[in-house]
Amino acid sequence: MRLLLDQRLLLDQRSEAEDVDYSYVPELSDELESLILARFPRSEHWKLYLLNKHFSDLLKSGELNKIRKEIGFKESSIFMSPSGQNCWWACDGLFKSCRKLPELPSLDICFINGDKESVCAGSHLIVSGRETFGSVVWRFELEIGKWFKGPSMIDPRCLFASATCGTFSFVAGGIGMDTRVSNSAEKYNPETKSWELLPRMHQKRKLCSGCFMDNKFYVIGGRDEHNNQLTCGEAYDKDNNTWE
Incomplete structure (x- = not known):
């Protein structure tokens, strides 16, 4: 290097300096x-x-x-945002190198002070939250080091489960704009910068957790539309495009 x-x-x-000989390089x-x-x-x-x-x-x-x-070169990164601030830090997997990202450009007080949820997809950091006039998604592209607004989810939501497989990110469940508990799911593709609807989960759930493991997107726990606590989970098989 x-x-x-x-x-x-x-x-x-x-x-x-054209008159200097660098032929040995x-x-x-x-x-x-x-x-x-x-x-x-x-x-x-x-x-x-x-x-x-x-x-x-x-x-x-x-x-x-x-x-x-x-x-097949893989490298983990960790992104963190201090509570109550509108900035993010990017660190390598061992925290040997950290740098402050450009400040997220939203000036909406609801977004700055409200709850935000984040997930990574490829080289994109996706941050979702709520502004005065509705839900919003911001993305940070590592290649060019800038924030961009959108694209919005097909079914905007909050309090949802999310996970990344490295190449794509997945979201499922949560509370929709109509305040109803959802069982819909979506996949974000950083190459096309777009969301794709996935088959719906069997169970509606909010406040749930998500993880990606063994080529499946797992959605675990949470609460149903009657606010009952759930002890079950579901797994989305991205190869078969089905929930089980």
Whole structure:
């Protein structure tokens, strides 16, 4: 990685000093350069943005994420938001590197002070909450380091279960805009930046928990439409597109 950075800096300097001979600098192919950068920790990508325009454009294009998937490179990240604040922190899985993300741009007092729920999908951080005129979803795209509003869920909800399989995120249950307890479920695709309706759960539930394990999205516990406590759970098999 050090060789790659040194090489790129020297090549950038070459355009400013054409009379200097840099012929001794080994030149890497674009393919090899991308393979090296794809292994660079995501938590350190902000440094590449500052290095030069070439690296910045490569990150924004999403090409590095595609290469990561092809070579099976996985990296965990943790996102945290202090209570009562409108900012998020991104940390690597071992908390060796943490950085503050740009402040979420919503100025709505209901959203800032209200409860918010979050889930990750690929390189997107999805934060849902409620603004003065209804529910809202904000997303942070790690590649370009910016917040965007939307897309809204097909069935807006709160107090729902959520989980991620890494590539996609899933939400299920909760309370809809009509204040009714829901059994609907959706999947978010970061590549298309869109939600897709899934088959409905067998049981309506709110205040439930979710996790993804063994290729299934589990929704556990919560309360039903009569506010009775539930001790059951359901699992969505994404390969068969069914709940059990």
